[in-house]
Amino acid sequence: MKKELNLLYSFLVLLFLFTGCIKDTDFDQAEAIALRPTIELNLIHFNVEAGSFYDQTTATEILTIRDTTEIRFLDDEEIQEGLKKVDFYFKFTNSIPRDFLVDFRFISEMNDTTYVSHTPVASGTIQDPVMTEFIDIVEGEAIIGLTMANRLVVSITIPSADENLDGSLNLQSKTTYYLEL
16 A cells, blocks of 8 residues: 555655646747856055155155056956946045045057056155045946956056155055946
């Protein structure tokens, strides 16, 4: 009797599996599915001491400091086609008693500038560092410029410097990529 019940139970399970969900399934809907991942990555960070803006040997100001970072994430064709929006978040902490202008220049392999963004950074003091936050949202046609870049050049410009200048400028940043695949 137990063997017959197991056989009947197995038959009913198989019957429900093969007839339950297949009838109303529209497999053409699978093509309409869009994945929308959001990816957050650290972009760049630095800590520049005030003495970097003055050359002790020649006793001259260095009004602009530049640094270049490779950005390889955007060179994938699927990411380039699926990228819909990019949010750049920059957080500066300044304890140097000078304002700064910071430029972010995205450069292609051919050394062409493909996208530019810049922000002022407020002055602070060692006793009272000032935090400046900057958000740059990139959408639409500007996305094409970002996807063509393979390097990011950051230029930090100070209006004046001397040998007694003290403090530091700190940057932390992240990027959020919004994709549709």
